[in-house]
Amino acid sequence: RKEVEQDPGPFNVPEGATVAFNCTYSNSASQSFFWYRQDCRKEPKLLMSVYSSGNEDGRFTAQLNRASQYISLLIRDSKLSDSATYLCVVNIPSNTGKLIFGQGTTLQVKP
Amino acid sequence: NAGVTQTPKFRVLKTGQSMTLLCAQDMNHEYMYWYRQDPGMGLRLIHYSVGEGTTAKGEVPDGYNVSRLKKQNFLLGLESAAPSQTSVYFCASSYRHTGTTYEQYFGPGTRLTVT
Numbered sequence: 040r041k042e043v044e045q046d047p048g049p050f051n052v053p054e055g056a057t058v059a060f061n062c063t064y065s066n067s068a069s070q071s072f073f074w075y076r077q078d079c080r081k082e083p084k085l086l087m088s089v090y091s092s093g094n095e096d097g098r099f100t101a102q103l104n105r106a107s108q109y110i111s112l113l114i115r116d117s118k119l120s121d122s123a124t125y126l127c128v129v130n131i132p133s134n135t136g137k138l139i140f141g142q143g144t145t146l147q148v149k150p
Numbered sequence: 151n152a153g154v155t156q157t158p159k160f161r162v163l164k165t166g167q168s169m170t171l172l173c174a175q176d177m178n179h180e181y182m183y184w185y186r187q188d189p190g191m192g193l194r195l196i197h198y199s200v201g202e203g204t205t206a207k208g209e210v211p212d213g214y215n216v217s218r219l220k221k222q223n224f225l226l227g228l229e230s231a232a233p234s235q236t237s238v239y240f241c242a243s244s245y246r247h248t249g250t251t252y253e254q255y256f257g258p259g260t261r262l263t264v265t
Contacts, residue, residue: 071251082240082256083193126193135200136181136244136252137208142192 042066043141045127051147056117060144062110062127071130072103074112076123077143083126086112117148151176154257156241162263163231171226171260173241181244182224183208183254184216186237193240199224231264238262 045062052058064072072089087094089101089110100113110127127141154175163169173182184196195208199218213235215227224243228235238261242254 073253082258084256085253088251088253130252135198135206136246136254137183137195137198138252138254140193142190 041141042139043127043129045141045144047142047144049145049147051149052117053149054117054119056148057113057115058117058146059114060112060125060127060146062112062141064108064110064127064129064139066129066132067105067108068132069129070132071138072101072110073128073138074099074101074110075126075128075140077126078123083140086125114146117146119148119150122146122148153177154241154243154255156239156257156260158260159258160261162265163228164265165232167231168227168229169231169262170228171239171241171262173224173226173243173257174222175224175241175243175255175257176222177243177245177255178221179243179245179255180221181252181254182218183242183244184214184224184226185240185242186210186235187240187259188237196226196239231262233264236262236264 074086075083076086077083093102098115102111124143126143131137157172183198185193197216202221241257244252244254
């Protein structure tokens with residue numbers, strides 16, 4: 040089993056749609072969770088951290104289910120500019136700050 | 151703040167040549183990382199550093215060396231480049247945010263082609 044698994048997609052959605060991405064992780068001791076966004080030929084950028092209670096940032100909502108070792112990202116009212124690859128990221132429990140990156144889910148928002 | 155910067159942005163090497171990639175950060179972060187990203191493989195950790203003067207191997211360290219002589223700089227060296235090292239190289243830095251949270255911030259990447 041991969042340490043962080045994501046459906047690679049692509050997810051093709053019309054503007055204004057709601058889309059959800061899921062991710063599972065294998066290490067039950069992981070304590071930090073993130074979603075990163077990566078545009079084509081660019082560096083990954085932190086989109087949001089994921090907290091146990093769930094958190095929202097504008098049109099983006101992240102949820103964590105520790106019991107199922109499952110993370111989700113919901114994007115409401117999709118914009119053309121949301122087209123990118125979304126990386127699910129989980130920490131390796133240690134004092135090194137190391138993170139494990141999923142291979143990403145590609146989103147294409149169409150007019 | 152410039153954040154994390156990388157030089158060069160692009161480079162073409164011949165097999166057997168050597169080069170050094172430079173990563174610099176101005177955020178006073180303790181931790182720094184070198185990754186490579188290949189199609190279908192995701193980000194893979196090459197080497198990392200938890201502080202000035204320290205380095206450690208990541209997932210794919212063979213063929214690479216690193217040095218962290220100054221807190222703000224992390225150098226990645228290729229002693230004898232091979233075509234298998236054709237990739238996009240990203241540097242990242244991080245700090246302990248709250249508790250065990252380590253958010254990493256990335257540089258713009260170096261696109262390396264080895265012919």
